Amino acid sequence: MPAVPPLLREHAGAPSVTTDDGTHSWEALVSSAHGAAEDLRRAGVHAGDRVAIDVDGALPRLSWLLGADLLAAASLVVDPSWSGRERKAVLADVEAAAHVTVPPGPPEARTEPVGDDETLFYLPTTSGSSGRPKVLVRTRASWQRSFEAFEIGTTPDDVVLVPGPLSSSLFLFGTAHALHRGLAVRLLERWSPVAAAEAGREATVVHLVPAMLDSMLSVLERNEPMRARCRLRKVVCGGARMEDALRRRLADTLPDCEAVEYYGSAEHSVVAIRHDDGPLRPVSGVDVRVVDGVLQVRSGLVHGGSVEAAKLRPVEPGWSSTGDLATLHEDGSLTVHGRAGAVVSSGGTLVPAEEVEAVLRTVTGVREVIVVGSPHGRLESTVTAVVEPDPESPPRLRDLRGHAREALAPGKRPRRWLATPSIPRTASGKPARADVSRSVLDGTLTVQEWP
Numbered sequence: 001m002p003a004v005p006p007l008l009r010e011h012a013g014a015p016s017v018t019t020d021d022g023t024h025s026w027e028a029l030v031s032s033a034h035g036a037a038e039d040l041r042r043a044g045v046h047a048g049d050r051v052a053i054d055v056d057g058a059l060p061r062l063s064w065l066l067g068a069d070l071l072a073a074a075s076l077v078v079d080p081s082w083s084g085r086e087r088k089a090v091l092a093d094v095e096a097a098a099h100v101t102v103p104p105g106p107p108e109a110r111t112e113p114v115g116d117d118e119t120l121f122y123l124p125t126t127s128g129s130s131g132r133p134k135v136l137v138r139t140r141a142s143w144q145r146s147f148e149a150f151e152i153g154t155t156p157d158d159v160v161l162v163p164g165p166l167s168s169s170l171f172l173f174g175t176a177h178a179l180h181r182g183l184a185v186r187l188l189e190r191w192s193p194v195a196a197a198e199a200g201r202e203a204t205v206v207h208l209v210p211a212m213l214d215s216m217l218s219v220l221e222r223n224e225p226m227r228a229r230c231r232l233r234k235v236v237c238g239g240a241r242m243e244d245a246l247r248r249r250l251a252d253t254l255p256d257c258e259a260v261e262y263y264g265s266a267e268h269s270v271v272a273i274r275h276d277d278g279p280l281r282p283v284s285g286v287d288v289r290v291v292d293g294v295l296q297v298r299s300g301l302v303h304g305g306s307v308e309a310a311k312l313r314p315v316e317p318g319w320s321s322t323g324d325l326a327t328l329h330e331d332g333s334l335t336v337h338g339r340a341g342a343v344v345s346s347g348g349t350l351v352p353a354e355e356v357e358a359v360l361r362t363v364t365g366v367r368e369v370i371v372v373g374s375p376h377g378r379l380e381s382t383v384t385a386v387v388e389p390d391p392e393s394p395p396r397l398r399d400l401r402g403h404a405r406e407a408l409a410p411g412k413r414p415r416r417w418l419a420t421p422s423i424p425r426t427a428s429g430k431p432a433r434a435d436v437s438r439s440v441l442d443g444t445l446t447v448q449e450w451p
Contacts, residue, residue: 006113007121007144007176008033008066015179018186019058029062036067036104037111047072047114049097050123050307054078058187060103061166062175065122067104072115073097074137076123079167081409082133089132090125095310117141123307124169124266132355136266136303137312146173146269146301147180149283152236152260153275154181154205161203161232163188163196163212169266170238174207193219200230209239210246211347217246217253227253236260240345241336247277263336268322269301272334279333288328289319295326295336342433344373346381349411353433356414359407360385365395368423372437374416385414386436386445388423397450419448 014026045051051068053061053075065075076094078087091099121140125133150173154160160178162185164171178185186203188195193215196206200220208216213235220227235250235257242261250259261274271288274280282288286299296319305314325337342353353371360369368388373381389395397417404413418440424432439445 006069032063033066034107036063037070043098049073052096052099070113072119074120077167126266135307159184159203161186161206200232205234290328295322370436383414384416
């Protein structure tokens with residue numbers, strides 16, 4: 001298999017990148033990336049180093065990422081929604097050789113690229129049970145070969161809409177895949193269903209999560225002229241399951257638009273793809289199996305390990321668990337049923353319940369807390385905190401909400417708060433999470449007023 005070059009390369013089609021501040025040619029992005037590489041070299045960045053990208057604007061973020069890759073350095077794109085505690089923990093783990101906060105300068109010369117297949121290229125983050133995002137590592141080969149597995153049926157004339165921040169690996173992957181294919185890209189740094197629907201006048205492909213598609217379709221359903229102008233021919237959904245009802249709405253609203261759903265994760269990259277009403281099938285080069293009801297994956301696309309306290313902790317090769325319950329059918333197709341662990345899927349975000357619980361248990365007056373999901377038509381589930389207050393000194397609801405705002409990213413904060421006199425426990429004295437979840441779902445949980 002040929003060696004994998006840096007992501008920045010020559011394109012016969014010269015794709016453009018359109019952001020909120022205008023359209024930028026491929027030559028302008030290339031120039032900016034080489035300027036970034038030059039700035040990083042002056043800052044002492046070498047092959048194998050790590051770079052924290054903490055700058056506003058899609059074009060500067062892309063430029064720093066591509067420039068770091070030219071030097072064979074790995075990039076962390078800082079998420080502005082992280083709480084102060086999360087931000088501090090992630091930056092401490094990464095221990096970046098350079099922390100960039102302004103756009104790169106113009107280049108004086110082109111940078112000769114270095115690195116090979118095993119060069120660490122990208123540092124995605126994923127929520128961990130320790131109460132802080134976990135920093136993963138992806139090699140240049142695992143990242144770019146995921147593009148080849150991610151066959152969604154684009155054409156050279158496609159314009160790809162990515163309506164979310166590049167600090168999200170889902171949206172960064174969609175952007176990088178389009179640029180790798182030589183396609184024009186339209187980036188929206190802040191989600192707006194109206195702006196996304198309006199961008200459909202030019203875009204033919206869009207990457208989003210089901211909750212975003214739901215709200216964009218609501219705009220198009222209400223606005224017939226906008227719907228008539230929409231050129232979208234392919235909707236690519238990741239991050240959560242695309243329910244059949246949403247597929248039907250898409251077919252009714254945009255009859256000529258194909259639905260492509262993919263299943264994967266920051267750890268495992270692309271695992272399986274579903275086209276329209278067909279089954280979910282593993283992509284080429286990815287082996288899957290189900291052990292004790294839980295899906296396991298083996299492929300060359302998985303992450304290479306994690307970074308903790310500035311040290312790389314590699315993963316063992318071979319099979320690894322996705323943590324999702326699944327059924328592998330005789331024809332090789334998959335049905336994924338959801339997380340095997342305590343995770344709430346809300347609006348395309350997988351929220352580790354134990355992380356939220358650990359934060360809320362530090363609030364004075366909280367005797368015990370369990371976090372579960374409540375059904376929600378648009379978000380799939382609402383993050384729900386079931387709190388057992390200390391009867392002698394119960395916490396105030398506003399204090400709980402304030403603490404969640406300080407310590408948790410917006411997508412992880414509970415939207416629903418319930419107080420109960422006593423959380424059910426198992427025979428060993430542990431909180432009975434399944435019982436709590438069941439009683440919230442069926443409405444039998446005993447609740448009390450907040451003080």
